[in-house]
Amino acid sequence: MEKKDEDQAFHELVLALSRCDDSELIEDFLRSLLTDNEVYEVASRWALVKLIDQGVTQRQISRDLGLSLCKITRGSRELKKEDSSFRKMLNLLDQV
Template sequence: MNNPMVEKNIGEMSRALARTKDPELVESFLRCLLTPAEITDIAARWALVKALDQKIPQREIAKDLGLSLCKITRGSRELKKPDSGFRRILDIFQESEKENN
């Protein structure tokens, strides 16, 4: 991005979110920060990452989530990158789910 204001503010939010241990607070913050359309879009992208991880075919994901193949391909490419943020967060989520079950 290389926009200093964006980089500064994303960094600050990331650090604040990483420090909280309260998922309800994070959810409340996201619902205050984002519009309903942005929340829907982010939720679909998270569902996309989980579906890709489950090896669901891209065309099926597109149909189920109403996403373009272009978005799905981008998500797939991001998930495969070395040290992918998608992969790391997905692994943290899956480990947390195992601990809670």
């Protein structure tokens, strides 16, 4: 698949998810779309973002989640960015 086609498919996926207000449908869809390992990877990356936001050290996160410091550092950098999408998603979660 060419990059242009990949971007279009990803954008369509994002649009479909953004239009759905049924969390059970989204969960079922994602579990159908992704392998168990991919679900684990996405979930652990989200967990690390929440732990970083809570002030847990990167080394503790690495021990708790079994993730490399490289992945955790990337998450930390993304969370610190101005206008961070990670921060925006955490704020949305706080509103639930």
